[in-house]
Amino acid sequence: MLDIVSMENKWRDYWKKNNVFKFTKGDKNFSIDTPPPTVSGKMHLGHAYSYPHQDFIARYKRMKGYNVFYPWGFDDNGLPTERYVEKTRNVTIENTPLGDYIEICKEESKKAELELADAWYSIGLSASFNDYIDTSSDFSMKMSQKLFLDLARSGRAYRAEAPYIRCPTCKTAISQIEMKDAIIDTDLVYVNFDGIEIATTRPEMLGACVAVFVNPGDERYKNIIGKKIKVPLYGNEVPVMSDESIDMNFGTGAEMLCTFGDQNDLELWRKYNLDSRIILKNDKLNDSRYLDNIGIKEARKRIIEELKKNNYIIKIEKIKHSVNTHERCGTPIEIGISKQWYIKDLDIKKELLEFGDKIEWIPEYMKTRYDNWVNGLRWDWCISRQRYFGIPFPVWYCNKCGTIIYADEKDLPVDPRLVNKNIKCPACGSDDVQPERDVMDTWATSSISPTLYLTHINSMDMYPMDVRFQGHDIITSWAFTTILRSYLHYNKIPWKKIAISGNVYDPFGQKMSKSKGNIVEPKDIIEKYGADALRFWGSTTMPGENIKLREQDLVRGKKTVIKLYNSLNLLKIISGGKIQGDINIIKSPVNKWIMSKYEKTVREVTGYMDAYEVMKARSALDKFFWSNYCDNYLEIIKNDNEEYRNENIAVSYLIMENVLKMYSPIMPFITEELYHEIHPDSISIALEKYPEYDDKYLFNEENDIDYIISVINSIRALKSSLKISMAAPIDSLNITGDSEKIGRYGYIIKNLMHINNIKITSGENININVIQ
Numbered sequence: 001m002l003d004i005v006s007m008e009n010k011w012r013d014y015w016k017k018n019n020v021f022k023f024t025k026g027d028k029n030f031s032i033d034t035p036p037p038t039v040s041g042k043m044h045l046g047h048a049y050s051y052p053h054q055d056f057i058a059r060y061k062r063m064k065g066y067n068v069f070y071p072w073g074f075d076d077n078g079l080p081t082e083r084y085v086e087k088t089r090n091v092t093i094e095n096t097p098l099g100d101y102i103e104i105c106k107e108e109s110k111k112a113e114l115e116l117a118d119a120w121y122s123i124g125l126s127a128s129f130n131d132y133i134d135t136s137s138d139f140s141m142k143m144s145q146k147l148f149l150d151l152a153r154s155g156r157a158y159r160a161e162a163p164y165i166r167c168p169t170c171k172t173a174i175s176q177i178e179m180k181d182a183i184i185d186t187d188l189v190y191v192n193f194d195g196i197e198i199a200t201t202r203p204e205m206l207g208a209c210v211a212v213f214v215n216p217g218d219e220r221y222k223n224i225i226g227k228k229i230k231v232p233l234y235g236n237e238v239p240v241m242s243d244e245s246i247d248m249n250f251g252t253g254a255e256m257l258c259t260f261g262d263q264n265d266l267e268l269w270r271k272y273n274l275d276s277r278i279i280l281k282n283d284k285l286n287d288s289r290y291l292d293n294i295g296i297k298e299a300r301k302r303i304i305e306e307l308k309k310n311n312y313i314i315k316i317e318k319i320k321h322s323v324n325t326h327e328r329c330g331t332p333i334e335i336g337i338s339k340q341w342y343i344k345d346l347d348i349k350k351e352l353l354e355f356g357d358k359i360e361w362i363p364e365y366m367k368t369r370y371d372n373w374v375n376g377l378r379w380d381w382c383i384s385r386q387r388y389f390g391i392p393f394p395v396w397y398c399n400k401c402g403t404i405i406y407a408d409e410k411d412l413p414v415d416p417r418l419v420n421k422n423i424k425c426p427a428c429g430s431d432d433v434q435p436e437r438d439v440m441d442t443w444a445t446s447s448i449s450p451t452l453y454l455t456h457i458n459s460m461d462m463y464p465m466d467v468r469f470q471g472h473d474i475i476t477s478w479a480f481t482t483i484l485r486s487y488l489h490y491n492k493i494p495w496k497k498i499a500i501s502g503n504v505y506d507p508f509g510q511k512m513s514k515s516k517g518n519i520v521e522p523k524d525i526i527e528k529y530g531a532d533a534l535r536f537w538g539s540t541t542m543p544g545e546n547i548k549l550r551e552q553d554l555v556r557g558k559k560t561v562i563k564l565y566n567s568l569n570l571l572k573i574i575s576g577g578k579i580q581g582d583i584n585i586i587k588s589p590v591n592k593w594i595m596s597k598y599e600k601t602v603r604e605v606t607g608y609m610d611a612y613e614v615m616k617a618r619s620a621l622d623k624f625f626w627s628n629y630c631d632n633y634l635e636i637i638k639n640d641n642e643e644y645r646n647e648n649i650a651v652s653y654l655i656m657e658n659v660l661k662m663y664s665p666i667m668p669f670i671t672e673e674l675y676h677e678i679h680p681d682s683i684s685i686a687l688e689k690y691p692e693y694d695d696k697y698l699f700n701e702e703n704d705i706d707y708i709i710s711v712i713n714s715i716r717a718l719k720s721s722l723k724i725s726m727a728a729p730i731d732s733l734n735i736t737g738d739s740e741k742i743g744r745y746g747y748i749i750k751n752l753m754h755i756n757n758i759k760i761t762s763g764e765n766i767n768i769n770v771i772q
């Protein structure tokens with residue numbers, strides 16, 4: 001009996017011990033830009049589904065003779081890791097000195113990485129786990145800071161005091177990349193604005209109102225455009241202006257513009273160069289009148305009370321409203337003004353779209369998401385975060401003359417927050433300097449993953465990499481920022497192809513995600529069905545398709561494992577454990593038939609694997625293996641004429657080992673086990689050569705035997721309708737059909753179906769009946 005769990009454990013240990021998947025650079029390399037998972041929780045079924053997609057191709061390419069560079073990494077700097085560490089170690093920046101806080105984050109993420117690496121390795125990935133990189137290491141910090149300095153020197157990275165997107169919960173700037181639309185329940189407050197009714201969801205921002213906007217086509221307000229009206233409570237006068245973007249059907253069709261109530265306010269403010277009245281800073285409102293440094297909710301309550309008291313409120317409606325939120329915590333974002341670091345990208349949309357066109361997208365339709373994103377960019381990329389565990393900016397500011405002081409490249413990596421000695425302003429010579437306290441957005445480092453991976457092995461000559469694998473959930477973040485950085489630093493695409501996986505959803509239709517906590521860990525499934533079966537499930541969708549866990553796929557996967565095991569055992573019985581014979585000249589029609597089918601399967605499977613269509617490759621292989629090879633071929637040779645014995649053994653083993661090879665990228669454990677039974681001296685099936693299509697083995701007999709198989713299937717149907725076993729003998733059978741073929745190959749039918757006599761009648765259709 002096959003003990004799947006111990007068998008898989010054995011090969012996990014073996015691969016690791018023998019460093020089977022070590023990359024050695026050669027003439028024919030293939031490189032993969034692996035997604036470094038964030039260190040923010042446990043590995044889950046989403047990963048167990050999408051990471052095998054890379055591994056299928058890595059293993060396939062290795063067998064096709066490539067030196068496969070399949071690196072491993074962890075993204076362990078930034079907000080997700082901070083949150084994870086704060087929870088696990090019960091620390092906060094408020095109760096821990098910065099240096100200690102960073103050390104604790106490093107210590108805890110290292111510990112988590114070792115566990116995560118084990119979890120990822122358990123699904124049989126052939127990546128370089130022994131030598132992984134992490135984005136908070138000195139190496140990554142040095143590279144990230146160096147590339148930042150390059151951008152700063154060329155003016156691509158700049159610091160500016162400007163409106164920025166802020167998450168009030170995470171208390172940091174975020175970028176457009178991290179925003180998500182959400183529908184929230186809120187109050188729509190109708191206010192009497194100097195005789196005009198205005199509806200707003202942000203009454204607390206009244207003190208920041210600098211204009212009222214209407215649609216130029218709105219007859220109701222035609223006469224007041226260009227006039228000034230008084231803001232209730234505050235009494236200041238603001239202009240009434242018009243813009244096509246105003247939705248006549250929302251509220252009363254007249255809107256107040258505040259600096260800044262939302263992104264539309266910001267855009268109109270920019271477009272018409274309006275005044276600013278900033279009352280919201282770092283999530284507190286202060287208007288020196290009604291609001292004294294208080295939070296948003298409280299401020300809203302207070303202003304509504306004041307408006308009510310002064311009879312300005314007409315009505316309040318409960319509505320569902322679409323807002324921008326921070327994707328990580330779901331909090332509606334705010335727009336403030338402060339100094340942040342940006343990477344300028346709004347001016348190069350055309351170039352970024354062209355770069356997208358140069359990359360092959362699998363599936364192709366996923367490119368639309370990238371194109372839409374680039375077309376819809378409205379902000380330069382804000383890369384500073386008011387957080388702590390991240391790559392620090394290698395920057396100080398001179399307190400005397402305001403010069404930005406950049407670190408010397410030879411001093412990288414550097415954390416200016418912790419090292420402040422011997423820094424002098426190059427402009428005025430003052431040593432009165434202060435460090436930049438912000439850290440970089442985590443995408444600012446993961447976006448240079450091809451550089452990190454290739455520099456790590458000293459092989460930037462392999463740039464661009466061959467392929468990036470990732471989920472569609474991060475096209476607008478990871479894929480976009482990587483293409484952007486690659487354009488800015490090298491004017492090259494980062495990879496030739498990008499292969500996009502779908503997402504695994506929880507039963508409530510939400511993407512499974514570490515930080516959301518709605519996860520199922522793969523370990524119980526591996527215990528019950530095996531990692532091969534789990535990977536099989538990963539091969540049941542087309543590229544980019546979303547999926548839920550389907551138990552029937554795990555069952556099918558496990559059945560395939562057992563079927564492979566049983567077939568080899570049957571072969572051992574048929575051959576008496578001795579592999580003999582050769583396939584140079586094939587005589588048996590059945591062997592000619594199976595060889596033709598086999599060659600066509602090799603051609604089909606290879607074509608699909610080359611196109612990254614693993615699901616179609618596996619289906620073609622399943623069909624050949626289950627139906628042609630097991631149900632028919634092995635059954636026929638079990639009872640075949642003695643004269644073909646050696647040839648049968650040679651052909652059946654040849655096909656068996658090549659079937660194992662073709663299954664091995666998908667199910668590496670069982671195929672390794674069985675291949676070693678046939679070839680105990682092999683280091684690994686993963687390092688063997690993938691079968692090559694050879695038209696020498698295509699024979700005309702294929703069609704004849706196909707016909708005989710149809711006759712056999714009709715006899716099987718008859719036996720089952722008579723409720724007799726397939727092995728039960730039948731004395732005499734009348735077969736109507738192609739008498740020439742049935743006559744020539746009748747011995748196959750008789751042997752396989754245990755029939756003593758066959759009477760043949762000519763006829764167009766196959767018809768079977770027992771002669772009593």
Ligand SMILES: Nc1ncnc2c1ncn2[C@@H]1O[C@H](COP(=O)(O)OP(=O)(O)OP(=O)(O)O)[C@@H](O)[C@H]1O
Nearest residue numbers: 035037038040046050470471503504512513514515
């Ligand atoms: N539910 C999922 N289904 C399929 N792939 C996923 C899923 N979640 C993450 N991935 C993929 O795994 C890779 C690493 O993702 P990551 O570590 O960010 O996972 P995550 O669970 O989304 O984490 P977090 O919640 O911290 O964002 C990415 O390529 C991502 O697309």
